[in-house]
Amino acid sequence: MAPDTAGKSSLRTCIRIQNTLGSDIVQLSSGLEYLASASNAWSLYNTVDRPTCIVFPRNASHVQLAMAAIFRDKIRYAVQSGGHSAMTGWNTVQDGILFFFSYMKDVSYDPASDSITLQPGIHWGEALTALEPLGVAPLGGRLGDVGTGLLLGGGLSYLSGEYGFSSNAYRELDVVLVTGELVTATATNKYADLFRALKGGANRFGIVTRYLVDAIHIGTNDEKNFFGGLILYPNSSAEALVYATEKYVRTVNDPKASILMAFTSGINGSVVTGSHILTLFYRDAELPQSICGDFLSIPATYTQLSAVSYIEANNILGPGADRGFGQLFGASAFNGGVDQYMNAFRRWNEHTFAVKESLSGTVLAFTPIIDHQISVGRANGGNLMDPPGGNYAAVQVQSQMKSGVLFPSSTLLSSRQRFLDQIPRSPGLPLYINECSASQNVFSTYGKYNEMRRTYSKYDPTRFNMRYTDGPMGL
Ligand SMILES: Cc1cc2nc3c(=O)[nH]c(=O)nc-3n(C[C@H](O)[C@H](O)[C@H](O)COP(=O)(O)OP(=O)(O)OC[C@H]3O[C@@H](n4cnc5c(N)ncnc54)[C@H](O)[C@@H]3O)c2cc1C
Incomplete structure (x- = not known):
C-alpha cells in the first residue's frame, strides 16, 4: 500500500479504536506523550518513524481490541516494550499502529507458587529493584534499561549457566494472537507449542501481555552472594584476551560462573582507541583461579572485584540507557579453535578502521553458552533454538554511529555485511x-526450525504478522 493510502486507512482504524478506548489510551500524532514514546527507542534509527497512533494499553483487553481492528483492517503495526531492539523497524512503524507498554509495568512475587508476574512494560532494572527486598529475581538480562522483549528472543543473564536461557523460566504466558484472541499458554496445555515458540520466536507469535516466570532466590542487596565485577584492559592485552576467551568457552562448564567479554573501540574524529571490558561473576564467596586465572593474569588498567549482590552485578555496566545513536547489531556463534576467534578480532578491527568516519564506536562481544545452560533448559522443556550439546560462544558485533546520524550509509552497510560474512557461525550452532x-535469517539456524514453522502456520495461517509487522525473516 502506498504511504498515503496506508496513512489514511490506519487513521480510520485509529479513530475507531480511540472512540472505544478513549484518547488517553489511543493517542494520535500530537502531544508530548505521543512524541516521547514515538522517539523512545534506544537506536536512533527507530525513532524516525511516526505511527498514525500509539496504543497505550492498561490491560490485555485493550491490546485485544486494537489487534482485532488491525487484523480486520489490515494495518501495519509494531510493539515496543523496553525499546532496545537494534534491528531497524522491529519496534516502530510509519503510518501504522504502535503498541507502547508504558502503563503495564507491574511486577509481583507470589511466595505460594514461588513465581513472579511481569507485565511487558517493565524494564529489568525496575523489576530487580522492586523484588530485591524479597530476595528474588526473574531471569532477565544484564543491563537495567533493557525490557521484556529480551525474553521472547531467548534471554541471557548472569544466571544463564545455572538456569538456562531466561525464557526457560517461563511458567505461563498470556498472548494476544493476530486475530485479537487472548490465550494463556503453558508447557502442558493446548497452547504448549505456542509456549515453546515464544522462547526465541521474538515478535512473530503474538503480543505477550503477561509473563509468569520462576522466582530465582538470589538474596537481597545486603546479601553479597556473588563475587566478581569488571576488569578493563588496554588494547595491548587484546590478543591474550582472545586466547583466554576461547579457552574459557572451550573448558568452563561451571554453572556458577558467568562472563561477558567485550572488545570495544571508541572513535573520536578519526582516532580509534581499543579498550576491552570483562565482566565476570561467580555465585559464591570467591572466584576460583581455575576459572578466571587467565583473565586475572593479563595486564589490566582497572580492576574492580569484590563480593556483590545480584542487583549490584546487574548495575556494573550501568543501565545501558544512552540514547541518540543509530545502532546495528550482528550475530555469530563459535565453537571452533582460537583461529576462529582471532579471525573475528582481526576482521572486526578491519571493519572498524574501514568505516571509522561514520562511527562513534564498535563492539565485538562474546557470551559463553555452556553445556549446563543447554541441558538445564532442555530438562525444563527446551526451546526452539535448541543448540547442540557442548559449550559455544554467542558472538555479538555492534556498530554505533556518530551522534545524531539518522540513516546508515551504504558504505557502512556493505562493510558490515562483509564483516558478518567473514565470521560465519560454526556449523549447527543457532544465532542469537x-x-x-x-x-540474518536467524530462525533457519534454530535446531527446531521446522517445528517453529509449523507452529507459526498454525497460529497465523494468513501470515498476517509476517506481512504487517517488521521482525525476523524466515517464517
Ligand atoms: C544495551 C543493551 C544491552 C543488552 N543486554 C542484553 C543482555 O544482557 N542479555 C540479552 O539476552 N540481551 C541483551 N540485549 C539484547 C536485548 O535482549 C534485545 O535488544 C531485546 O530485544 C530488547 O528487548 P526490549 O523489550 O528492551 O526491546 P523492544 O525493542 O521493545 O522489543 C524487542 C522486540 O520484541 C518485540 N516485543 C517486545 N515486547 C513484546 C511483547 N510483549 N509481545 C510481542 N513482541 C514484543 C518488539 O516488537 C521488538 O521486536 C541488550 C541490548 C542492548 C541494546
Whole structure:
C-alpha cells in the first residue's frame, strides 16, 4: 500500500479504536506523550518513524481490541516494550499502529507458587529493584534499561549457566494472537507449542501481555552472594584476551560462573582507541583461579572485584540507557579453535578502521553458552533454538554511529555485511536473535526450525504478522 493510502486507512482504524478506548489510551500524532514514546527507542534509527497512533494499553483487553481492528483492517503495526531492539523497524512503524507498554509495568512475587508476574512494560532494572527486598529475581538480562522483549528472543543473564536461557523460566504466558484472541499458554496445555515458540520466536507469535516466570532466590542487596565485577584492559592485552576467551568457552562448564567479554573501540574524529571490558561473576564467596586465572593474569588498567549482590552485578555496566545513536547489531556463534576467534578480532578491527568516519564506536562481544545452560533448559522443556550439546560462544558485533546520524550509509552497510560474512557461525550452532542483524535469517539456524514453522502456520495461517509487522525473516 502506498504511504498515503496506508496513512489514511490506519487513521480510520485509529479513530475507531480511540472512540472505544478513549484518547488517553489511543493517542494520535500530537502531544508530548505521543512524541516521547514515538522517539523512545534506544537506536536512533527507530525513532524516525511516526505511527498514525500509539496504543497505550492498561490491560490485555485493550491490546485485544486494537489487534482485532488491525487484523480486520489490515494495518501495519509494531510493539515496543523496553525499546532496545537494534534491528531497524522491529519496534516502530510509519503510518501504522504502535503498541507502547508504558502503563503495564507491574511486577509481583507470589511466595505460594514461588513465581513472579511481569507485565511487558517493565524494564529489568525496575523489576530487580522492586523484588530485591524479597530476595528474588526473574531471569532477565544484564543491563537495567533493557525490557521484556529480551525474553521472547531467548534471554541471557548472569544466571544463564545455572538456569538456562531466561525464557526457560517461563511458567505461563498470556498472548494476544493476530486475530485479537487472548490465550494463556503453558508447557502442558493446548497452547504448549505456542509456549515453546515464544522462547526465541521474538515478535512473530503474538503480543505477550503477561509473563509468569520462576522466582530465582538470589538474596537481597545486603546479601553479597556473588563475587566478581569488571576488569578493563588496554588494547595491548587484546590478543591474550582472545586466547583466554576461547579457552574459557572451550573448558568452563561451571554453572556458577558467568562472563561477558567485550572488545570495544571508541572513535573520536578519526582516532580509534581499543579498550576491552570483562565482566565476570561467580555465585559464591570467591572466584576460583581455575576459572578466571587467565583473565586475572593479563595486564589490566582497572580492576574492580569484590563480593556483590545480584542487583549490584546487574548495575556494573550501568543501565545501558544512552540514547541518540543509530545502532546495528550482528550475530555469530563459535565453537571452533582460537583461529576462529582471532579471525573475528582481526576482521572486526578491519571493519572498524574501514568505516571509522561514520562511527562513534564498535563492539565485538562474546557470551559463553555452556553445556549446563543447554541441558538445564532442555530438562525444563527446551526451546526452539535448541543448540547442540557442548559449550559455544554467542558472538555479538555492534556498530554505533556518530551522534545524531539518522540513516546508515551504504558504505557502512556493505562493510558490515562483509564483516558478518567473514565470521560465519560454526556449523549447527543457532544465532542469537536478540543480537542479530535484520539481514540474518536467524530462525533457519534454530535446531527446531521446522517445528517453529509449523507452529507459526498454525497460529497465523494468513501470515498476517509476517506481512504487517517488521521482525525476523524466515517464517
Ligand atoms: C544495551 C543493551 C544491552 C543488552 N543486554 C542484553 C543482555 O544482557 N542479555 C540479552 O539476552 N540481551 C541483551 N540485549 C539484547 C536485548 O535482549 C534485545 O535488544 C531485546 O530485544 C530488547 O528487548 P526490549 O523489550 O528492551 O526491546 P523492544 O525493542 O521493545 O522489543 C524487542 C522486540 O520484541 C518485540 N516485543 C517486545 N515486547 C513484546 C511483547 N510483549 N509481545 C510481542 N513482541 C514484543 C518488539 O516488537 C521488538 O521486536 C541488550 C541490548 C542492548 C541494546
